[in-house]
Amino acid sequence: MVHTKIETRNFLKGMAFLSPWLIGLATFLAIPIGLSLYLSFCNYPLLQPPIFIGLRNYSHMIHDPVFWTALGNTLAYAAMALPVGMIIALGAALLLNSKVRGLSLYRTLVFLPSLLPAVASAMVWLWLFNAKLGLLNFVLRKVGVAHPPAWLSSPRWAMPALVLMSFWGIGNTVVIYLAGLQNVPRELYEAADIDGADGWRKIRHVTLPCISPVIFFNLVMAIIGTLQNFTAPYIMTGGGPVRATYFYTMYLYDSAFKYLRMGYASAMAWVQFLLILALTGLAFWSARHWVHYQGR
């Protein structure tokens, strides 16, 4: 293939325009990612140079009970927050897609919490979950629950409390569902009406298949999001009580910056990356069976 001078010049010009992004990508993403892979095979306490220790970080991980506790907590949280969150978001989107008075207000109200910074939300929920003064227990006492849970101080209730809190931020997911719902062809509903389908059958056989690509997108984002949960538990429980809400990313953070084990934290980051990759891959594999694209 022969390149003319003009083509070469244009290529160089193009690269020059791209270079700020390329340099940024290399400096802040590609090089740190490569370095973290190398550091995962090192002992690196940040203040001393890294020394190569082979696979020792990974083998320590296998024998580290806190690693398994953190991983178990994260998976348990994902198993609770992900499906329930998606169902609630879909339900809310279906309701907000119907024609009722004050629809814009309801949509705004559902979306509003997701605009709040995570730290501010956590502080609000800290008060809501307060065992003595919290609104939640106040309501529970009013309806006759003599001993409402101690929520964040109870190993049994701390995790469900965080799951409950996660539903507060479903606004983004709802908006994406709404966009999907508004793209469902009306003639399909009309055809279903002619066939005598009731509301549930229309949802089951028209709505859900039509918005399955949107559900799939939200599923992938939710897998990534729930496995990286950090801010709320870090602020609200600090991982306690008795590590009941100690998440993977919290242990990763503590290992790096509190226990000065940057090498171990890097290894944990790579394991987390592989885990997310595997689960996302599984979602993509399963998508062949339940995601329907128009025109296919």
Added chain:
Amino acid sequence: MGKPTLAGDFQSVIIIGVKSRKCTMIQNIFKYARYVFMILLALSVLAVLAFGPHGGAAVPPHRVVIEYWEKWTGNEARQMRKIVHSFNQTVGRRRGIYVRYLSTSNIDQKTLIATAAGVPPSIAGLWDMDLAAFASLGALTPLGRYAREYGITAKTYQPVYWRACHYHGHLYALVSTPMAVALLYNQQIFEQNAKKLRAAGLNPRQPPKTLAQLNRYARVLTKFGPHGRLIRAGYLPITSWYVDETYLWFGGRIWNRRTRRFTLTSPPVIQAYRWIQSYSRWLGVRAMMGFYSGLSNFDSPQNPFLTGQLVMEQQGPWMANYIEYLKPGMSTLRLPKKLELKMPLRKRVKNYAWAFAPFPSAVPGLKNVTYAGFDCFVIPRGAPHPRKAFAFIAYVNRQKVMERLCMMQGKNSPLARVSRNFLDHSKNPYVNVFEKLAGGPNAHGLPRIPIMPRVYAELNIVAQRVALQEAAPRQALARAQKRLQRQYDRYETIQRLRRAEEGKCPGAGKCTPPDLAPR
């Protein structure tokens, strides 16, 4: 469409004329509005620049700037800023030094990252807990040489603080402000329950003298509400910030420096955790956690001690400072503060609803036990102008300056000599209690273990498991002991490997790492 007529055309012309006039007007408005908008924008930018938030004060010419990162915010930051200002006006001016104070959250992590990146501040204000970890990794500048130049020696300091500033025989820190743990109790609630206390054979005008007595006081002062809900706790071990040091009041130790083994399963440590568990057995886990979960923040008027939800607690001397601005009424029962400060100490204490006393020990004959901790100045490795930075540290360690700072923050002094004025006129009328505790033979600093943050994390889990009755103290401690020892041994192995790689010893496993060298 109809045929155009003259009248119609005329009408159209008029309409077009009116429209075009309107358009010109609108265009003009837009044209001017654009200028007006730009002028307004420029004015607001100028206003922000002129009256908006400013950085620190401008640095006077010919001064070397010393960046000082400190964890304190709010009241304590304001008080330290006064000291910094005094330095800049006096010694700093003479010696061409200008200290710039910066309040920094997560000071330990930020200092760590800045040091690793080679751009540390000249001075960082860390906690005693960080010292061993930072020093063992060579992240701190040894201060011994500088300290000697300024005449700061072991004799200058209370022994407990001086010892804790060292790691492996080197001085790595000097105290900015110290603390010691004592029993803080609400005298008003004691008096309100005088009858009950007397009936139980306890003196409402005296604090408990032994741990057994403290338990009895706690039982009398604890109050339950409907459905067995806990309303007020006489004492509750898990609410203490120092629950991980409880073993000290049982005569225990968690670390054997000579053998480098953890001693978590030694009888006094197990007893300490049994005592912690005894409270949840008595109150019930549900009632206790319901109460604990409902407690508000320390730094707020809803602080459980200030609201009367907690009658007794382990606390440091700074609480005087916090009470003064969170609930001043508790420190001015009879007289305004200004008048009270002029009175003799024995009269001053009557102005307070609260009091401090040594926290009682579980071991007969073991008196005035305390954990003596501190905030400290360090000079990170590679920090610019270490000598000039130390000039500021030495300034704060002058008796007068240290007393001024500690008086403002209501704390005791780390120095061996204190003035009468300091003891009599501190805003904390019980500062002498802390002086006595910190200067006594049963004052203990933290064990200097390089993996100290991990030790704290484990001990905290033990305390939680025990309090929640999820495990027996012996079992929980044995588990923590095993994990911590394994982590420490691994740390040692890596240090050996490092030394071997650096060529400082013949081979891996054969040399003594820095923290293992004989003392």
